Amino acid sequence: MAGLGATIEELKKVSEFRAIVGKIYPKPDEKLLMWLRARDLDLVKAEKMLRRHLLWRRNNEIEELQQWRSPKVFFPYVHIGFDKESSPVYLMPIGRWDIRSVIELGDIVPAVRFIYQTLEHIISSTNSKGIYQGTVICDFDGFGYRQIAHRSVLQGMLDILLVFEANYPEVLKVAYVINAPRTFNYLFTLAKPLMNSRTLGKVQIFGPNRQKWQEVLLKYIDADQIPRFWGGTKPGRDEFCSDDWFLEPLPPNYFRRKDSCFDEYGEEWSTIKVPARDKIRFDYVVKPGEDSILKWEFKTEGYDIGFSIYYGDEEYYPVKYQRVNSHLQNHHGFFNADRPGNYTVEFDNTYSRTRAKTLNCSIGLCRISPPDFNFNEISLNEADT
Template identity: 65%
Template sequence: MAPVAATIEELEKLSEFRAIVGKIYPESDEKLLPWLRARDLDLVKAEQMLRRHIIWRRNNEIDALKTWRSPVVLYPYMQFGFDKANCPIFMLPVGRWDIRSTIESGDMALSLRFVYQALETVVSTAHKAGNSQGIIILDFDGFTYRQIAHRTVLQGFLEVIRVFDANYPELLKSCYVINAPKIFNALFTLIKPVLNSRTLVKIHIFGPNKPKWQEALLKHTESDQLPPFWGGTRPGRDEFCSDDWFMEPLPPNFFKRGSTNVDEFGEEWATIKVPAREKVLFEYVVKAGENSVLKWVFKTDGYDIGFSIYFGEEEDFPVQYQRVNSHEEQEEGFLNLEKPGTYTLEFDNSYSRTRAKTLHYSIGMSES
């Protein structure tokens, strides 16, 4: 690994830190220093962080991930190549991951284990290249409201961020979020408080302006390290290098959009099944001082569905419950969110004993 670049103060603290934790973590200076930096050279806090990390690794059997193989490729990712400083570059096509379906099928534990293995892969790849950091590209193309309009999915997102921040200090050299849709702003608002300031400044967010994010990606990377779609010249089966992704080649149509419903505003419609005797909830949080509008449009195939919006804990209903004949006519509306707090949009099929309902919808919150 490359020699550690540290200030005189850091080196002095590093010597003290080694005397404190050397027996429980007999690693090199390059591996010790990130824990100090993550806690602003506070020896007590850095020791606490490191001890918690050791316990986390043991409790989650992280070392066993070196030989573990997931029974299914939940979330494809790829290590493209290296930047000009020989740090590995990883692509995560988050917008193409069907996170919600995986979580709803009961695979949260498997999902987390898959993600932990990916983080360990970043670490080992960087170390093999003589570095301690990696670059992560998060491509949100294809990401919809459906993915985060689910409490457990949001909890999963936040858990991954907490684990990353608590157990992989200084691993991230830089993170590029590309093709970020408007809904990403809501997601990032939830994520920001979990990340420390040293990590936040390394995150660069770009919308769907392809020339702009391609220019950013190529600023510190040679073009032959990236597939053509992301601005490079790396050879492969197609412009996405679909034959070289994690664990197995991607299917030929992975990056192609399927047939989608688009409303008059250009918003994509999502489709879900609302099971018999169940409800589907979409939560939207309004902060103090925000002026927001919640808009919705939906329809169902063949049968009606219950619909309401409540504020807080089902005591205040700005939109009263009713069974809507959305199979006969498209239902749409908007609501000014005047009070800070949580608004829950509910689709209710609990009255149906055996019949699931197919729901097509486009829901979004925006500033008024």
């Protein structure tokens, strides 16, 4: 078990564990060690965890997934190569996975089976080569409020994390989260209590600073193992190596975003003109029983603009009117829209007689119930310190 760096104490525990579970789980020592490490070498807790796993496999017909054919590739991924220690490296473009559409179209059952099949495929293919841990690059570029604002998306992602922690212990060598947007703060805050300390210690998080995360990736993974789109030199039919993706090649421009404006954190923005002597408005409806956050960020080109948010027929103003110097710095904020009804975001250019204003904005109504935390409390460059 040199690849897992087993200690003398761990080797002894593995021998004891095999005497307890060997008949129901006749797997190599490396597999037994993973369950033990997940429970800090506690034989009783490790046995309980393993038995629950075997029951989960039976209830979810995991063994039959080898013959199952998914109706489509829900969440594409690729085995891009190996790191400098010969561990496999997988790239997951999570920011481009449209999880919300999968849920809204009613495809959640086959999508979950697809995820289980993916995990089984990765683990069985690596285990057959005597490798028991792998590296994952999770690219969150493009993951915005549209995904995180949907309760079922959040719950689904957290449920999958729970399944992973309970049934695939210690298969993760290291996870590099790159291009993490602001919305990742919220997701990671919810996910942290579900992850054990060993898993948390393997996660390295980077924001959109490409130079920083590329330096770390190239430190542990050779450039010829990484597609050019992520800073490597790996050859392929295009810079994404789209011919290597799981089950079928991706479209050549899968990772190129067009006809939209994106900020440095990967959030999608709209660009509009506010005519002289005019206003533009965005309406957002909060239904009874919904806990919602209305967030905004905007900037203008060259000149200021009037800004306010009011409720109903100007019944009250959560954000009172002000002239904002958004041409000098971005203006952003959020508040809890806890009253059901219509909220109107208004940009006012009526005071300008001749000059239209170019407005770049990102506005969204997040139908979630936020816990008590600061959206900026998590450093997106933890790995740099």
